[in-house]
Amino acid sequence: MTRILIADDHAILRRGLKEILVRELEGAVCGEAEDAQQVLAQLRNCEWDLVMLDITMPGRSGLDVLKDLKAMCPKLPVLVLSMHPEDQYGKRILKAGASGYMNKKSAPEELIKAIRKLLAGGQYVSPALAERLALDLKRDASRLAHEILSDREFEILRMIASGKTVTQIAADLHLSVSTVSTHRARILEKMHMTTTAELMHFAISNHLVD
Numbered sequence: 001m002t003r004i005l006i007a008d009d010h011a012i013l014r015r016g017l018k019e020i021l022v023r024e025l026e027g028a029v030c031g032e033a034e035d036a037q038q039v040l041a042q043l044r045n046c047e048w049d050l051v052m053l054d055i056t057m058p059g060r061s062g063l064d065v066l067k068d069l070k071a072m073c074p075k076l077p078v079l080v081l082s083m084h085p086e087d088q089y090g091k092r093i094l095k096a097g098a099s100g101y102m103n104k105k106s107a108p109e110e111l112i113k114a115i116r117k118l119l120a121g122g123q124y125v126s127p128a129l130a131e132r133l134a135l136d137l138k139r140d141a142s143r144l145a146h147e148i149l150s151d152r153e154f155e156i157l158r159m160i161a162s163g164k165t166v167t168q169i170a171a172d173l174h175l176s177v178s179t180v181s182t183h184r185a186r187i188l189e190k191m192h193m194t195t196t197a198e199l200m201h202f203a204i205s206n207h208l209v210d
């Protein structure tokens with residue numbers, strides 16, 4: 001029996017993934033979680049062989065959940081399945097401890113291939129992400145400005161670039177307005193910029209927003 005926890009806030013997607021896994025993986029048993037709290041509760045109560053984790057969930061980001069998850073269960077393989085392109089989050093997700101990163105647009109056959117690889121103790125990266133990682137090794141000395149940001153700063157940069165105000169970001173991330181403002185100031189300082197308009201232009205130019 002293979003126990004897989006599906007963590008995503010969309011019930012239809014969870015059901016679809018469950019049907020694929022049960023059909024394609026012999027002996028697969030799937031659990032579900034729709035937010036960070038449920039993910040961590042499931043990890044305390046049950047033994048799992050694999051977690052499929054979305055980045056965007058209510059309350060806390062998947063990056064935050066991933067860090068807590070790996071602290072609780074260091075050896076548990078995690079496949080992050082997200083709507084965000086690999087070049088936006090893939091490298092950060094792998095650094096945070098995930099065993100693989102996959103875009104939700106991927107074919108079901110590729111998903112099963114990735115899961116089997118993780119269950120066998122390996123890692124999965126798409127050809128696009130593998131190419132990005134190879135390029136990053138070549139140009140490490142000239143990293144793009146956003147790559148020096150912390151995960152939280154990067155998340156806030158993307159939200160700023162999508163047009164959200166400091167108040168809206170604070171509400172979405174359950175932070176105080178002053179905390180978000182502090183993060184914004186640090187982002188500007190690290191990226192050697194002075195205005196929100198500059199941040200938005202940079203993020204759009206470098207395809208950091210959908």
